[in-house]
Structure formats: structure tokens, C-alpha cells
Amino acid sequence: xxxxxGLERSYATPDGLVQAVKGVSFEIPSGSFYTLLGPSGCGKTxxxxxVAGLEQxxxxxxxxxxxxxxxxxxxxxxxxxxxxxxxxxxxxxxxxHMNVLENVSYPLVVRKPRPPRDEIKDRAMEALxxxxxxxxxxxxxxxxxxxxxxxxxxxxxxxxNPKILLxxxxxxxxxxxxxxxMRYELQELVARVAITTLYVTHDQSEALAMSDTIxxxxxxxxxxxxxxxxxxxxxxxxxxxxxxxxxNFLTAxxxxxxxxxxxxxxxxxxxxxxxxxxxxxxxxxRVNIVFRxxxxxxxxxxxxxxxxxxxxxSRLSFQGGLTECHLKVGATLVRSMLHPSVEAKVGTEAWIxxxxxxxxxxxxRETSRL
Amino acid sequence: xxxxxxxxxxxxxxxxxxxxxxxxRADIGWLGWIIIALGxxxxxxxxxxxxxxxxxxxxxxxxxxxxxxxxxxxxLANLAAVYLDKSxxxxxxxxxxxxxxxxxxxxxxxxFILAWLVERTDLPMRNxxxxxxxxxxxxxGIVLSITWIFLLAPNTGWINVIIRSFLRLGExxxxxxxxxxxxxxxxxxxxxxxxxxxxxxxLRSMNPSLEEASNASGASPFTTIRKVTLPVLLPGLLAPLIxxxxxxxxxxxxxxxxxxxxxxxVFSTRIFFELNPDTDLPAYxxxxxxxxxxxxxxxxxxxxxxxLIRRAESFVTVTGKGFRPMRFPLGRWRIPAIAFVAVxxxxxxxxxxxxxxxASLFGYALPTFDTLSTISxxxxxxxxxxxxxxxxxxxxxxVAGASAIIVTSIGVILAWxxxxxxxxxxxxxxxxxxxxxxxxxxIAGLASMLLYLSLPIGIYGTVLVLVLAYSYRMAVSTxxxxxxxxxxxxxxxxxxxxxxxxxxTTIRRVVLPLLTPSLVASFTLLFIIGFRxxxxxxxxxxxxxxxxxxxxxxxxxxxxxxxxxxVGTMIVLFxxxxxxxxxxxxxxxxxxx
Numbered sequence: 001x002x003x004x005x006g007l008e009r010s011y012a013t014p015d016g017l018v019q020a021v022k023g024v025s026f027e028i029p030s031g032s033f034y035t036l037l038g039p040s041g042c043g044k045t046x047x048x049x050x051v052a053g054l055e056q057x058x059x060x061x062x063x064x065x066x067x068x069x070x071x072x073x074x075x076x077x078x079x080x081x082x083x084x085x086x087x088x089x090x091x092x093x094x095x096x097h098m099n100v101l102e103n104v105s106y107p108l109v110v111r112k113p114r115p116p117r118d119e120i121k122d123r124a125m126e127a128l129x130x131x132x133x134x135x136x137x138x139x140x141x142x143x144x145x146x147x148x149x150x151x152x153x154x155x156x157x158x159x160x161n162p163k164i165l166l167x168x169x170x171x172x173x174x175x176x177x178x179x180x181x182m183r184y185e186l187q188e189l190v191a192r193v194a195i196t197t198l199y200v201t202h203d204q205s206e207a208l209a210m211s212d213t214i215x216x217x218x219x220x221x222x223x224x225x226x227x228x229x230x231x232x233x234x235x236x237x238x239x240x241x242x243x244x245x246x247x248n249f250l251t252a253x254x255x256x257x258x259x260x261x262x263x264x265x266x267x268x269x270x271x272x273x274x275x276x277x278x279x280x281x282x283x284x285x286r287v288n289i290v291f292r293x294x295x296x297x298x299x300x301x302x303x304x305x306x307x308x309x310x311x312x313x314s315r316l317s318f319q320g321g322l323t324e325c326h327l328k329v330g331a332t333l334v335r336s337m338l339h340p341s342v343e344a345k346v347g348t349e350a351w352i353x354x355x356x357x358x359x360x361x362x363x364x365r366e367t368s369r370l
Numbered sequence: 371x372x373x374x375x376x377x378x379x380x381x382x383x384x385x386x387x388x389x390x391x392x393x394x395r396a397d398i399g400w401l402g403w404i405i406i407a408l409g410x411x412x413x414x415x416x417x418x419x420x421x422x423x424x425x426x427x428x429x430x431x432x433x434x435x436x437x438x439x440x441x442x443x444x445x446l447a448n449l450a451a452v453y454l455d456k457s458x459x460x461x462x463x464x465x466x467x468x469x470x471x472x473x474x475x476x477x478x479x480x481x482f483i484l485a486w487l488v489e490r491t492d493l494p495m496r497n498x499x500x501x502x503x504x505x506x507x508x509x510x511g512i513v514l515s516i517t518w519i520f521l522l523a524p525n526t527g528w529i530n531v532i533i534r535s536f537l538r539l540g541e542x543x544x545x546x547x548x549x550x551x552x553x554x555x556x557x558x559x560x561x562x563x564x565x566x567x568x569x570x571x572x573l574r575s576m577n578p579s580l581e582e583a584s585n586a587s588g589a590s591p592f593t594t595i596r597k598v599t600l601p602v603l604l605p606g607l608l609a610p611l612i613x614x615x616x617x618x619x620x621x622x623x624x625x626x627x628x629x630x631x632x633x634x635x636v637f638s639t640r641i642f643f644e645l646n647p648d649t650d651l652p653a654y655x656x657x658x659x660x661x662x663x664x665x666x667x668x669x670x671x672x673x674x675x676x677x678l679i680r681r682a683e684s685f686v687t688v689t690g691k692g693f694r695p696m697r698f699p700l701g702r703w704r705i706p707a708i709a710f711v712a713v714x715x716x717x718x719x720x721x722x723x724x725x726x727x728x729a730s731l732f733g734y735a736l737p738t739f740d741t742l743s744t745i746s747x748x749x750x751x752x753x754x755x756x757x758x759x760x761x762x763x764x765x766x767x768x769v770a771g772a773s774a775i776i777v778t779s780i781g782v783i784l785a786w787x788x789x790x791x792x793x794x795x796x797x798x799x800x801x802x803x804x805x806x807x808x809x810x811x812x813i814a815g816l817a818s819m820l821l822y823l824s825l826p827i828g829i830y831g832t833v834l835v836l837v838l839a840y841s842y843r844m845a846v847s848t849x850x851x852x853x854x855x856x857x858x859x860x861x862x863x864x865x866x867x868x869x870x871x872x873x874x875t876t877i878r879r880v881v882l883p884l885l886t887p888s889l890v891a892s893f894t895l896l897f898i899i900g901f902r903x904x905x906x907x908x909x910x911x912x913x914x915x916x917x918x919x920x921x922x923x924x925x926x927x928x929x930x931x932x933x934x935x936x937v938g939t940m941i942v943l944f945x946x947x948x949x950x951x952x953x954x955x956x957x958x959x960x961x962x963x
Contacts (some may be wrong), residue, residue, distance in 0.1 A: 010385075011386060017383075054867065056388070058385040058386055072385050081868075082870075086868070086869075089861040091859055093861040093862045097884055106879075107869035156869065160869075
């Protein structure tokens with residue numbers, strides 16, 4: 001179990017203090033897979049490195065399995081080598097002067113007291129078997145492909161059966177095709193070893209596919225945390241909506257409400273949608289209606305349901321399995337997905353059907369577009 | 371559990387400071403601290419100790435006393451004696467300038483043409499030529515200087531004898547090595563291999579796509595050279611020029627061997643003769659006073675060099691492998707180009723080597739068919755029966771090996787401290803280690819003499835004092851190790867910590883193995899520098915700590931030409947295997963065969 005409370009990390013720069021992490025709290029139950037997802041520079045890697053003990057927090061508390069490993073106001077800091085962790089680095093950090101087996105044995109070899117030689121070898125081979133690299137145990141580390149390096153790095157991280165497994169963007173160095181394959185493999189491996197895992201990535205599809213819990217981080221704070229589906233379907237704010245899966249934003253005005261539902265009329269009279277209103281939104285308020293591209297079905301005629309927006313096609317981008325369609329609603333860009341069999345032309349008129357159940361309403365702020 | 375308190379203001383700043391430094395050093399542990407402290411202290415002692423001694427000595431008198439002997443006091447008399455003396459301005463200063471400017475010009479022009487031919491043209495047999503040009507690196511400067519005397523002495527020099535026999539001239543001349551021209555020639559040619567090595571590396575570092583882009587933009591090959599190649603390479607080409615100036619300025623062998631008989635004094639020999647006057651006692655204070663501006667010049671040149679190197683690195687250039695530079699077709703210049711290389715090889719490598727071996731077997735006379743029958747191994751037999759030779763050989767290996775080990779070890783500690791910690795002292799260490807490059811050997815010798823004569827530890831005149839005096843050359847090993855350590859991704863060390871390894875385990879199992887090639891290179895380079903060293907052991911010489919280069923010079927001075935040549939040959943034979951080891955290492959890195 002890992003518990004992080006009020007974690008802060010500040011840096012002094014020539015321009016003043018910079019807070020990379022501004023008070024991050026979360027808890028990972030034993031055996032659970034927890035992902036920190038966010039754009040570069042959001043503080044997710046700093047958080048991970050604080051958990052690893054490679055960086056010291058400036059405030060907060062980190063507890064691994066009931067033991068406080070970092071709490072600056074109590075002057076507690078346990079260095080990395082004394083923490084029971086396994087870590088996969090972004091660059092894999094496979095030592096080039098050792099072969100595969102030596103790399104994987106290392107955490108056991110440096111353990112005090114050192115286990116017997118046979119035990120070290122057995123356990124390292126077991127870890128290698130788990131990742132399917134046992135046949136290459138004696139291969140030089142410099143002769144490994146990217147995917148093989150990743151497997152070796154994973155085997156090294158789990159070989160001493162640590163309490164916490166830390167994965168720092170482990171897939172970001174692979175090319176697109178291999179990345180997808182290794183994602184499935186990593187997912188299976190993590191499930192098999194059942195170690196409490198903290199995963200850091202900027203790739204939303206990795207996060208959605210692999211995690212038990214996702215925490216979306218923005219500017220040093222957790223914006224929203226929860227199971228992948230819940231976060232995707234009900235983003236707590238526009239940042240989460242925009243970062244996770246791409247979203248369309250249209251401004252509208254509420255013209256009638258019955259306390260729960262209301263009619264939102266889009267600016268410029270382009271259309272309307274009847275949606276559930278969040279608390280505090282009433283007739284006359286300005287709102288942002290957020291919906292995902294896959295929920296924006298295109299039609300070439302009005303259907304009279306009242307849940308439609310009038311638009312014109314401004315760009316079509318054929319991408320094989322689908323056609324990405326850019327539309328203009330007034331001056332606002334909206335994205336939609338078309339099946340490639342649908343014939344469309346740039347400049348033609350179209351109607352976007354909105355499913356009210358999959359639209360989210362936020363109070364409008366003028367600077368809200370992401 | 372206790373409540374977490376949020377820091378603000380000064381508390382926060384203190385926390386940040388602690389967190390910043392702790393990241394890099396909390397894990398070092400007491401053993402790490404001791405190692406870093408010892409390494410830093412040793413570096414500061416080896417470099418600053420002698421220098422501080424030198425500075426104080428310049429202001430202590432009377433001049434025949436050591437600076438802290440009873441009776442010595444603060445004085446400006448040394449400075450007055452040196453700088454109010456007209457001969458400084460009428461002979462020493464202009465001689466130094468002419469000698470330096472002339473030699474550097476010769477070196478740079480020859481080295482640049484050779485480097486350009488080998489790296490950027492379609493000259494045939496380039497790899498073989500590369501090796502031949504570097505060959506003289508294995509011959510110590512003192513040996514080269516003496517071989518020039520064998521070749522160009524006015525009466526008996528081989529070349530003079532040959533010219534006279536053709537032109538039916540008199541007893542002497544026409545060429546005279548014992549002149550400013552002779553000094554410039556000997557020194558200039560001698561430094562070519564080193565500068566060639568630097569220049570060819572600079573030429574190789576240029577990304578050929580820069581030139582290809584110029585061609586693709588419609589520029590002719592000549593315009594490309596003028597507008598792209600030279601401007602991009604300029605800092606990388608000027609840096610070796612500055613370094614050559616620094617090395618020539620501190621040259622001691624050539625001015626002593628060739629300049630002294632010609633009565634041409636430069637700064638380095640002037641210092642030596644203040645310490646070894648014909649009649650008087652050594653004038654420590656005056657020697658130190660002469661050394662001061664010399665040292666300042668050296669450090670100023672070093673600063674320029676540093677600036678250029680940084681600029682060159684910011685321009686550079688090739689990161690990936692497999693770049694094939696554009697080669698300039700020589701066309702009808704092919705024959706003159708080959709002739710140029712051949713003439714250089716003849717005078718830079720072949721003749722000096724030949725005359726040395728010949729003189730050791732046949733004496734100093736010009737080889738003819740008659741002299742072939744006078745072959746004699748007496749020179750070598752005498753040498754091998756002479757315990758002084760074996761003592762000198764042993765001393766040479768001990769001093770070169772021990773100082774190379776000391777400096778390489780300290781270099782690793784400094785490089786790691788500079789790159790991987792936040793200690794304030796790392797700036798000082800970086801500066802000091804670099805500074806060592808600007809300290810002329812004459813001054814290092816003089817300063818060590820003053821220091822170890824004054825320290826009451828009784829090592830003056832022993833081999834140990836040479837080991838300590840040689841050990842100031844931190845720049846080589848720190849730079850090499852630093853460059854290698856920069857290539858070691860910090861995550862490789864962090865992965866070790868995350869695997870449960872303590873600091874020293876990480877250093878021993880991860881950092882040192884990864885640095886091995888650069889440590890070997892650093893050791894080999896320092897060993898060769900130590901093996902060739904002549905200046906420091908000459909200044910610090912005693913009967914017990916004689917080294918081979920000093921022994922050769924003493925034999926030559928005593929008129930034992932054959933023995934001197936035999937010692938010179940032995941030095942080369944000892945050093946060849948080591949040089950080839952280094953060459954293999956360096957070339958393997960550059961991706962040559």
C-alpha cells in the first residue's frame with residue numbers, strides 16, 4: 001500500500017519559486033494499478049521520483065506499507081536504496097557492461113546480506129521467464145532491441161518482489177506499433193505479479209487501458225481521480241475532458257429549465273440540446289456544452305428532435321479506418337468521426353446529432369476553450 | 371500520525387535547499403564523503419600548493435635563501451633585479467616572442483595542411499599516412515632536439531656534410547641548427563603530430579550535411595569552403611593554435627639543447643639558469659619573479675582556449691554515426707600533396723629515428739659503406755652494465771606510472787563531484803583542474819622545488835618528489851573522465867539506487883566499469899606524458915632520482931654521443947608498446963580500423 005499526502009515539491013529558480021507539485025494526495029490499495037496522467041511538466045514524474053526516493057519533497061508525507069519514508073517537517077527521508085521498490089525508467093537504464101542475467105540479478109546481488117548464489121540465479125531466471133527472456137539470459141545488454149530492453153528492465157524491477165512497482169513512462173521510447181504490443185504485455189505482467197503499481201504517462205490510451213485508477217494531473221495538482229470509465233464519461237472539468245480523449249466545446253445559453261433538465265440554445269442559433277443541468281445553473285446562464293467526437297453523429301438533414309447543431313464541413317481527413325471531419329459551428333471548430341463509406345464534401349451543410357446523455361454542461365468562462 | 375505542516379517563506383526556502391542537495395548527496399554516506407574530501411584536498415594541494423609557494427617566493431629575500439628559511443623576509447628586490455634588468459627587454463622577451471611565433475607558425479601551417487589532406491581530400495593511403503604522422507609522438511622532445519643536432523650541427527651534422535660534399539664548401543655550414551631559425555624549425559616540426567591530431571579531430575567533427583546544404587543551395591565547392599566550412603570550423607581550428615602557443619611558450623627542451631649553445635635565452639631557460647647559475651648559489655626569488663608573467667601568460671592563453679573550445683562545441687556537429695565527409699578531389703595536386711607528406715615524414719619521423727639508431731650503433735659519423743663495418747654494440751653493452759641506467763629506467767617507470775595512477779584516480783573523483791553533486795566547491799575544483807593545463811612544466815618544477823625544499827618531510831631528491839611534482843596535470847584526466855561520465859545517463863545510477871545499492875556499490879559496480887575505457891585512456895596518456903617528461907626531473911634532479919630523459923641529456927652534454935643515442939633508442943623502445951595500446955583505444959573510439 002502506498003499513501004501520499006499533501007505532497008509538495010518546489011524549486012528555486014532565478015525567476016523565483018516554482019512549485020512543481022502543489023499538494024498531491026492519493027492512496028493506492030495493495031495490488032492496485034494507479035496511473036498519474038498528465039501533459040509534460042505537470043508534476044507527475046516529480047511525484048513518482050519522490051515516491052522512489054530519488055527526489056525529496058518539500059512538504060507532505062509518503063507512506064509505504066505503513067512506514068513513513070518521507071516527511072520533511074519531521075526530517076524523515078529514507079533514501080532510494082533503503083526503500084523496498086522496483087522501478088522501470090523511461091530510458092530503461094539497462095547497464096551496458098552487464099549481460100541480461102547480471103542486470104536482473106543486480107538487486108539481489110547488492111542486497112545485504114547477499115543471498116546464496118544459486119538462489120540469486122534461480123530468482124533472476126524466474127523473473128526472466130516471466131517476461132519471456134530466459135533464453136537470452138547470457139546476451140549482452142547492448143544487443144537488445146527496445147522491446148527486449150523493456151522486458152529486462154521490468155524483470156529487474158520485480159526480481160526482489162518489491163512492495164511498490166514504479167513505472168516512469170516505460171513505453172514512451174518505443175515506436176508506435178511496438179508500443180501497443182508492449183502495452184498489452186505490460187498489462188498482463190503487472191496483473192500476474194500483483195504488486196502495487198504507480199504508473200506515470202502522458203498517453204491517455206495507455207492510462208485508460210491499463211489502470212484500476214487514473215489521476216489526471218494538471219499544473220501540480222490532481223484534477224480528477226477515479227476508475228478510467230468514470231473519468232472518461234464524466235470528466236470533472238474541462239481540462240480533464242480536453243486532455244482525456246479530445247472534446248468539443250460549444251457555448252450556449254440556457255433558455256428554460258425545470259430544475260433538473262434545461263434547454264441550451266447554442267450561440268448564433270445554430271441549434272439546441274435538452275440536457276441535465278448541474279446544480280447552480282438556471283435559465284439565462286451561459287454554459288459550455290462538452291461532447292466527444294465519437295458522440296457527434298453527422299447527418300445531412302434536420303431531424304426535428306431539437307438535439308441538433310447546424311454546421312458546415314471545413315476539412316476532411318481520411319485516416320483509413322475512419323474519416324476525421326472538421327466542422328464549423330459559427331466560428332467554433334467541432335470534430336466528428338465519419339465511417340469512411342460516408343461520402344462528404346468540404347463546404348457542404350451538415351447537422352450534428354447530440355446524445356443528451358453524453359453531453360456535459362459546465363458554467364461558461366470566456367477563456368475556457370482548450 | 372502527526373499533522374503535516376505546510377512550509378512557507380524562509381522555511382520553504384530552507385526545505386528546497388535541503389531537498390536539492392539531498393537528492394544528490396544524501397545517499398553518498400560517510401565513505402563517499404571521505405573519498406570526495408580526500409580527492410578534492412589532493413587536487414588543491416597538488417596544484418595550489420606549489421603555486422602559492424611560487425607567489426610568496428617572488429616576494430621573499432635575500433635571493434639565495436628559501437622563502438621561509440631563517441633570515442628571509444618580505445622584499446621587492448627580486449622583482450627589481452629581474453625587471454629593471456635591460457637584458458630582459460632586449461633579449462629574453464623578444465627571443466621568446468620570435469621563438470614562439472615562428473615555431474607556432476611552422477607547426478600550424480604544416481599540421482593544418484596535413485590534417486586537411488588526410489581528412490578532407492582524396493589523398494591515397496590516408497590511414498597509413500595518419501599513423502606515420504602520429505609516429506613522432508612516441509619520441510620525447512629531448513630526443514628529437516638532440517637528433518636535430520645530429521642532422522644539422524654546423525660541422526658534423528649529416529645534412530651539412532652532404533651539402534658540403536656536393537657544393538665543395540669549406541669545413542663548416544652552410545646550415546646551423548644553433549640559431550633562432552634552427553630552434554624554430556626543430557620546435558615547429560616537433561609539435562606537428564600533436565596539433566595534427568587536434569586539427570584532424572576538429573575537421574572530422576563537422577557535419578557534412580552543412581556543406582551539402584550549401585551545395586544544394588547552389589554554392590560552388592570553393593564558395594562552400596569559404597562561406598560554410600571555414601566559419602563553422604574556425605573555433606575548432608583556432609583552439610589547437612592557442613594550445614600550440616601555450617605548449618611552445620612553456621617549451622624547455624629545445625631552448626636548452628639548441629638555444630643554450632646558440633646563446634639564445636627564452637623565459638623557460640632564464641628561469642632554469644637563475645636556479646643553476648655557473649658560479650653563484652641558486653636564486654630562488656629571482657627565478658620565481660621571472661616565472662610570474664610567464665604564468666599569467668599561460669593562464670590567459672588557457673582562458674582564450676577555453677572560450678574557443680566552448681564555441682566549437684556549440685557548433686558541433688556530428689552526433690550520429692555513418693557520416694561520410696565530402697572529400698575534395700586533389701586532381702593534379704595529387705603529386706605535390708604526396709610529396710609534401712613525404713617530406714614531412716622524412717624530416718619529422720624517418721630521419722630522426724634513423725640518425726638516433728645509427729648513432730647508437732656506429733657513432734655520430736655520416737653513414738658510408740666504410741662506417742658499416744664499424745658497427746659496435748658497445749654503447750648498449752656499456753649501458754646495460756651501468757647500474758645508473760637501470761636505476762633511471764626503474765625511476766622513469768615508477769614516476770610515470772605512479773603519477774598517472776594518482777592523477778587518474780583524482781580525476782575520477784573530481785569529475786564525479788563536478789557533474790553529480792551540488793557542492794559549492796565543485797566550481798573551484800573544475801577551475802583548478804583546468805588551470806593546471808596553463809602551468810608551464812618549468813614553473814611546476816620550480817614551484818615543487820620550493821615547496822618540497824621548504825616542507826620538513828625530507829623527500830626532496832627522492833623519486834617520491836617527482837611523483838608528487840608530476841601529479842599536477844589534472845586537466846587531462848578530469849576532462850576525459852568528465853566527457854565519459856556525461857555519456858553515462860543519470861538513470862543508470864538511479865536504477866542502481868532503486869535496486870537497493872548503496873552509493874559506493876553503485877560507483878564500484880556501475881560507474882567505474884562504464885568509465886573503464888576513459889580511465890585507461892587517461893592513464894595511458896598521463897603515463898606517456900610522464901615518460902617523456904624532461905623539464906621537471908631536470909629541475910628537481912639528484913643522483914637518486916635520475917630518469918631516462920635526464921640521463922640522455924647528461925650523456926650528450928658529457929660528449930658521450932653513442933651512449934646518449936643508445937639511451938634515446940631505449941626510451942623509444944620502452945614507450946612504443948604503450949603508445950600503440952593507446953592508439954588502438956583512441957582509434958577504436960573514432961571508428962577507424
